[in-house]
Amino acid sequence: MHSAAVVAGLILIGLYTEAQLDSITERRRALHEEWVELDRALALESLANAASWAAERGDAAQAGATFDRLLRELTDLAEYQRRQRGAVAREYEGSELDVLSNVMRSVERLQSLAGSASLEAIRTVHQEIEAAMDDFHGIAEDEMSEAIDGIQATETLLDRLMWIWLGALLLVLGGGAIMFSRYVTRPLGTLRQGAHALRAREFNHRVPVARVDEIGDVAEAFNAMSEELGTLCQSLEDKVAVQAEEIRQSVAELERSMRLATIGTLAAGVAHEINNPLEAIGVRTEGMLRRADRDDLRDGLGLVATEVRRCQEITQRLLTFARKRRGTTGASLTERLDLSLVVRDAVELVRLRAGQRTEIEVRGGDSPVWTLGDPAALRQVLLNLLLNASEATEQGGKVTVTLAVDGPNVRVEVRDTGQGIDSADLPHLFDPFYTTKEGKGTGLGLAVSHGIVLDHGGTITISSAGPGCGAAVNVTLPRAREVNHAD
Template identity: 40%
Template sequence: MARRLGFGLRLQLVLALSAAFIIAFALLGVAAVQLGRRARESARVRDAEAAARVIAAGLAEGPNHARFVSLADAALGHGGIRGAEWERPRVQTWVRGVTGLGTPVEVPVEVRAPGGVGADTTRHGVVRLWVRPGDARAEAGFGNLMLFYVAFTGGAILLLTYLALTFLIVRPVEAVTRASERVAEGRLETQVPVRGAAEVAGLAQSFNAMARQLGAERLALEERLRQLEAARAETSAAQDQVLRSARLASVGRLAAGIAHEIGNPLAAILGLTEIARDADLDAEERDEFLARIQTETERIHRIIRDLLDFARQEQEPGAGDGERRADLGQVVADAVHLVAPQKDTAKLRIERRVEEVPPVRGSADRLTQVVLNLLLNAADAVEGEGDVVVEVAREGEEVVLSVSDTGPGIPEDVLEELFEPFVTTKPVGQGTGLGLAVCHTIVERVGGTITAENAEGGGARFVIRLPLA
C-alpha cells in the first residue's frame, strides 16, 4: 500500500469551502446587521418627520399652548419620540417631554400672528422632535437573529456544495486513485466507471484507455521476451556447437602433431619385442628389454590420455561456466603440457611466470582451451622456434593472464577486429578464423575480457582479465 501524501481531496475541499463560506458569510452577516440598524434608524426618523409635520400643521392657525400639548402628547412614545419643542423667534420655547437627548427632527412652521386681515403679522417657528437612540437589547436580538439566519443558510449551502463535489469530483477521483494503485500492482485489467463531472469522466476514460494500452504492451512484451528467450537458447546452443567444433579442431591439430611421438615409441617397442623373442637372451637382458617396452608404452598411454582428457567434455550438471571455479595456474600447466609433445613445437621455448592467485570464475576445461589456442597461435607466429611467455598475476579483484611471443606481431588493419569470426592473419587454408572468436566467447561468458596488442619489443601480446570466483 502506498504511503498517503498530505491531506486527502475530501478534507481539502471541506477546509477550503469552510474557510470561503466563513469569510463570505461573516462579512455578509456584519453587513446585514449594519444595514438593518440603519434601515430601522431611517424608519424612525421618517416617522418622526411625519409626526412633526402633523404638529406643525395643527399649529399653523396660531399659537395655542393647549393644542401644542395635545399634539405633542399624541406623538410622544410613538416611533421612539421622547420630546417635542416649538421654538419661535423672540418668544419662549414651548417644551413637552424629554428634549436635548437623541436625534432631533425639525420641521419649519409659519405662524400667523393676530392683527387683522391683510396685516403682515406672519412669524416663522420650528417644531423639533427628539427621537431616542435604538434599544441596544432589541438591536442585539435582531443582530443575533440575522447572524443565525446567515450561519444557517451558509451551513446549508456548504453542506449541499460538499455533497455535490463529493459525488461529482471526489468519489470519481478516488475511484481513479484506487484503480491506479491496482494497476501499479500489475492488475492491468482494471477499469474505472466513467461518471462525475465532464473533466473527471474524461480522466476516467483516459485512464481506462491507458490501462488497456499497458495491458496490450505487456502482452506484446511478454511475447517478445519469449521470442528473445528462444533466440537466446538457440544462440547459446549455436555457441556451444562452435566451441565444440573449435575444440575438436584443436584436438585434431594436437593428434596430428603427436603422431610422430607415438610412432617413434611404437617402432622402438616393435624392435625391442623382436629382440626379446630371441631365445639366446638371458633373463636379465630380457627383463631390461621388457622394462624399456613398458616405459615406451606408458609414454604412449600418457600422451593419448592427455589428449582424451582435453577432448572429453566434462560438464557439471546444473552449473554454468560463470558458477564454476578454476585454478588458473593449473590451467596454464595443462595447456603447456598439451603443447609440449607437438612436433612443430619442439624448438619452442615456453616460459611460465605464474604467481599464487585465488581461483577465478569459469570452467577449467574451457579456460584450458583458451590458453591452448593462444599457445598454438603463438607457435604459428614464431614458426615453431622462438620464445613464448605466459604470465599470471592478480590485479585488484581480477586475475590477469597474458601470452606474449617474439613473432612479427599483428597487422594494424586487423587488430581492431581480430576477435570477429573468420578474421585470421594466417595464409589461406591454414586457419578458419574461429579460434580467437571462440576464446572471446568463452572469456565473456564468465564476465572477463580479452584484448590483443603489439608488444613494444616486437611480437603479439594477448591479455585476459578474469573475475575472482
C-alpha cells in the first residue's frame, strides 16, 4: 500500500513537471517571436529615419524608394501580427496592430509630402512616426519582459521540482532499503540465527514462517531439516548409549571373568591343600569320638567333628566354584528339561527348611517350560536364590517365585519382602567371597549361581529399591523347542 502511494505521487510529480516544461517551451517560443518583432521594428525605425532624411534633403527618388520599402515591411509586419493574433490571443496584439496602422498612415502622409517644400510638415510627420515606433518598442519590450519573467518563474519552479524529485528519489531509495531490509535482510538474519542454533545442537529451534514466497519455502525446509536432524541425532545418541552400555557390560564381564578365573585357581589350590589335613582330622576325631567314655570329652570331640565338616563344606564349595570357572563339571548342558519341575522341587526343599516362618508362593509353571541344561546345577541355583530370599525375609514375610515364557527365553523371578539391598552393594553381589551377612556364609553362593547361569547361556540380575524394600532376582535362560507328541 505504501509502495502504491509512493508510485502515484511520483507519477503526479512527473506529469506536473512535464506541464511546466511545456510551458517553458511555449514561453521561449513567444520570447523568440517578440525578439523578432523588436528587431524588425528597429529596422523599420531605421528605414523611417532614412526616408525622412531623404525627404528633408529633397531627394525624391531615394525618398520614394525608401518609403516603398518601408510600406512593404510595415505591411508584412502587420500581416504577421494578424496571424499571431488569430493563432494566440495575447494582451498586446491589438495595441501593436493599432500602432502599426498609425505608422502606416503617417508614412503615407510623409510620402505625399516628400515632393513638397514643406520641411516643417515633413518633420512633424517624422516625429509622429518616431512616437508611434516608440510606442511599438514599448509594447514589444513589455511583452519580452513579461515572457522573461514567466520563464524565470518557471525555472524557479523547476528548481523546486528538482529538489522535490531529489527528495522523492531519496524517499524511494529509503523506502526501497526499508523494504529490502524487511523482506530480504531480516528473514535472512532469522535463517542465520537458526543456523547458529543448529550448530549449537538446539534442534528444537524453529524459524517463523510468515510469508508465502521463496524465503517462506526456505524457512519451511529449514524447519523440516531441523526436525530430521534432531530425530537423527537423538537416534544416534540412543544407539551410542546402548553400544556404550554393551561395551561397558562386556568389559565388566571380561574383567569379572578374569578375576574369577584367578580366584578359582587360587580356591582350587587352597581347597585341595586344606581338604587333606581336614580329612585326617575328621577321621581321627570320629575314631576318638567312638571310643570316648566321658561326656565332656564326647561333647568336645563332637564340636570338633562339626567344625571339621563345616570346613569340608567350605572347601567343597571352593572346589565347585573352581570347577565352574574352568568348565570341568563334566555335566551335559544339552539335556532337555522342564524348568517348572526343577522350580517346584527346589521350592519344596526350602519350604521344609523354612517351615511356617516364610510363605513361598509359586506363580506360573502350570504347563511345561522347556530349556536345555544340567538339572542338578539349575536346582542348585534356585536353592541358593530361595535360601537367600528366605533368610532375608523376617517372620511372616513372603517369597514369590514367578515362572514365565518370554519370547525366545524362559524367565524365573524370585522376589522377597525382606531387608532389601543397598545400592552400593548391588554391583558386587556376584563377586566371590562378597557377602552382606556379616559372620554368615562364605559369599560363594551367588558367585557359583552366576557362573552356572552364564554356562547355560543365560543372564542373572538383582534389583532392589533399597534397604527395607525387598529384592528381586531374575534368571533368564534360552527356551528349548517343545516336544511334538505326534513324532
